[in-house]
Amino acid sequence: MEGTYGNLDLEESIYQTPSCKDRGSSSSKKRLYLEVIIFLGILNVLLLAGLIALGVHSRYLAPRLSNNPTKDTNDNLSATLKADLTKMVKKLPVSGGWTCSVAPQQFPAAQIDAGQGMVVLTDKNSSAFFLSRSSWSKLGSVSLKHVSVGPAGIWGVDQQNEVYKFVASDFVPTHGLELKHVDAGGQGQVIGVAKSDRIHCLTANKASSIKEIMHWSTSSVTDLLIYISCAPTGCWGVNAQQSIFFTQISNSCVKPGIWNKVDGEAVNVEVGSDGNVFVVNRLGLLYERTGISDHVPQGTDWKKIEMSVKIKHASYDLGYLWLVTEEGFIVKCTK
Numbered sequence: 289m290e291g292t293y294g295n296l297d298l299e300e301s302i303y304q305t306p307s308c309k310d311r312g313s314s315s316s317k318k319r320l321y322l323e324v325i326i327f328l329g330i331l332n333v334l335l336l337a338g339l340i341a342l343g344v345h346s347r348y349l350a351p352r353l354s355n356n357p358t359k360d361t362n363d364n365l366s367a368t369l370k371a372d373l374t375k376m377v378k379k380l381p382v383s384g385g386w387t388c389s390v391a392p393q394q395f396p397a398a399q400i401d402a403g404q405g406m407v408v409l410t411d412k413n414s415s416a417f418f419l420s421r422s423s424w425s426k427l428g429s430v431s432l433k434h435v436s437v438g439p440a441g442i443w444g445v446d447q448q449n450e451v452y453k454f455v456a457s458d459f460v461p462t463h464g465l466e467l468k469h470v471d472a473g474g475q476g477q478v479i480g481v482a483k484s485d486r487i488h489c490l491t492a493n494k495a496s497s498i499k500e501i502m503h504w505s506t507s508s509v510t511d512l513l514i515y516i517s518c519a520p521t522g523c524w525g526v527n528a529q530q531s532i533f534f535t536q537i538s539n540s541c542v543k544p545g546i547w548n549k550v551d552g553e554a555v556n557v558e559v560g561s562d563g564n565v566f567v568v569n570r571l572g573l574l575y576e577r578t579g580i581s582d583h584v585p586q587g588t589d590w591k592k593i594e595m596s597v598k599i600k601h602a603s604y605d606l607g608y609l610w611l612v613t614e615e616g617f618i619v620k621c622t623k
Contacts, residue, residue: 396616
């Protein structure tokens with residue numbers, strides 16, 4: 289019995305009230321936990337304040353770094369460029385019935401294309417943009433050297449000559465052929481020029497397809513161009529010798545005839561949906577084709593549009609002539 293009581297006394301000693309020493313140790317642990325909690329709380333407050341400060345700073349910094357400006361991109365130009373732009377504006381003439389003004393800027397612009405009421409461009413950083421009211425917004429995430437818009441949609445090519453089609457919210461590759469230049473301004477078909485200067489055509493049905501692999505039709509070996517532009521009225525092109533050509537290609541990519549040589553020389557040619565044609569020559573001079581009609585779709589003569597600045601690229605749609613100067617500024621003209 290004594291042994292049993294002894295065991296009971298031992299068990300009771302385990303659950304006895306803690307001594308003063310034990311209470312002191314427990315109190316120290318509680319204070320330590322409290323101090324750690326307070327420290328972590330202060331650290332969280334400081335971290336939150338830092339994030340708020342970073343967010344405020346980013347709010348004002350982002351418009352300068354983003355390719356999607358929140359206001360007119362004219363504000364992104366440096367003081368020197370603004371001065372050059374202002375100087376250019378004063379020199380813009382009223383020539384041949386055309387009145388020109390400065391368009392919203394995405395400096396430095398490289399190439400511009402207008403069609404279906406839209407205006408798109410690429411800049412010298414190979415970024416694509418579309419005009420949204422009075423500012424340019426980033427178009428997709430793919431780096432492109434050339435972009436075109438028309439009845440076939442929006443198409444482009446990159447520095448490696450891979451062809452892209454804009455689908456939903458971004459450009460997607462269309463495997464099947466490498467081209468250095470494409471145009472979407474025809475009757476739904478897409479026309480392209482390969483590195484060999486041979487001409488290739490994608491029918492309207494195929495162009496509207498969502499397939500990744502596109503099967504292009506190839507023209508005869510004698511048709512060699514470095515640049516091409518199409519409209520429902522026909523296609524225009526220039527070759528490496530700067531000669532100008534015209535033909536009519538249907539949406540089935542069937543040509544009723546060969547490419548006909550037109551008088552004059554140019555390095556860039558653009559035709560609008562209404563058949564109006566403009567060319568830029570190697571000197572940066574701008575010309576408009578005259579005498580175009582249903583019976584004579586290739587026109588009869590060239591009329592110079594006097595400009596005080598050299599033009600690098602031109603495009604036309606819905607009565608507006610869009611120009612990129614040699615320096616990379618954008619000019620808009622209308623009659």
